[in-house]
Amino acid sequence: MHELAITKSMLDLVLEQAEKVEAKEVGKINLVIGEMTGVVDECVQFYFGFLSKGTLAEGAALSFTMVPTMARCRVCDKPFELKEFDWTCPYCQGNNMEIIAGKELFVESIEVE
C-alpha cells in the first residue's frame, strides 16, 4: 500500500528531471529497489499507469533492479545474503551484522526524447 505514495514521489522526481532537460517524453525509467523496503514492483507498475496519465511520463516503461538484502558479519567480516528466517552468519554463525544492501529506493536514470 505504501507503493501509492512511493510511486507519486517517484513520478514527481522523474518529471522534475525531465522538465529540466526540456524533454518531450519519458520513454523509460530505471529504478533500483532494495528487498528490505518491501516495495512490490507490480504495485508500482499498477499505480504508475494511472498516476502518469496526461504527463510527460505517460506510457514510459519501468525497469526494476531488485537488490537482495546483504549483511556483513561484524565477527568474521564476511558479506552474505540475509536469509528470511535465519539471521546468523553462514561462515561463523555470528549474529551481529551490519546491513550493507537492501534499503535502496532510488531512480537510477531516465530515458527521454
Next chain:
Amino acid sequence: MEIKVVKDILGANEQIAERNRHLLDSKNVFAVNLMSSPGAGKTSLILETIKRLKQEIKIGVIEGDVSSSLDAEVIGKEGIPVIQINTGGECHLDANMTYRALDNMPLQDIELLLIENVGNLICTAEFALGEHKKILISSTPEGDDKPFKYPLMFHTVDAILINKTDLLPYLRFDTDAYSRAVKGINEKVEIFQISCATGQGIQEWVSWLLTQMNRRYGGR
C-alpha cells in the same frame, strides 16, 4: 537520451522532515515517532507516559489515524494539546502531514512531542517525519517472528518496547531469541519489556526518554 538521476525516491519527504526537525529544535521540542501494528498499545503507552511525566514536563501529542478522532478524544481528556491527523486512506504519516500538524501546535508550550503513527509495520518505517527518535511498540501476542517479517522496521528504530509482557505466560514468545535476532541487525537498539496493563517497565522507558531529551537539549 539517457539521463543519470541517482536520486532517492523519498528525498522530497526527507527534506521536509529535516525542516520539521529544525523547527522542533528551534523550540527545544523533543519529538518521538511511535510506530507499531494496530492494537499493539501505542495509545496506552502514550497515556502511561503522560501519567508519569505530565507533572514534570510539558507534553503534546499528534495522533495519526486513517480515520476517526477516537484516540485524540481519549488523550484530550488528559488536558494536554493534541492534534488529530486523518490520513484519508494513506497507511502512514509523512513529513508534510506532520508539518501541517506542527503548524497548529503551540510548540512554545511543549517540551516532548509524542507522535502516534498509523498502525502499520511496513510503510511507517520508510517515511521520516522529522522526529528525534523512532520507537517501535511490539506486543507479545503478535508473535516473536515479527522482526523477520518486517526487517526494515526493526533495523530502523532506536528503541523497541515489548508490550503486554503480562500475557507472556499464555503465549509462545521467546523474548531472548527475539532480542538476539533484533540486536543482530540493529546493534544499538534499546529494548524494554513493558506492560501498559500492570505498569511493568514503564518507569525504565520514561527514564530513558528523559535521558534522550536531556542529551539533546541539555538539562532542564
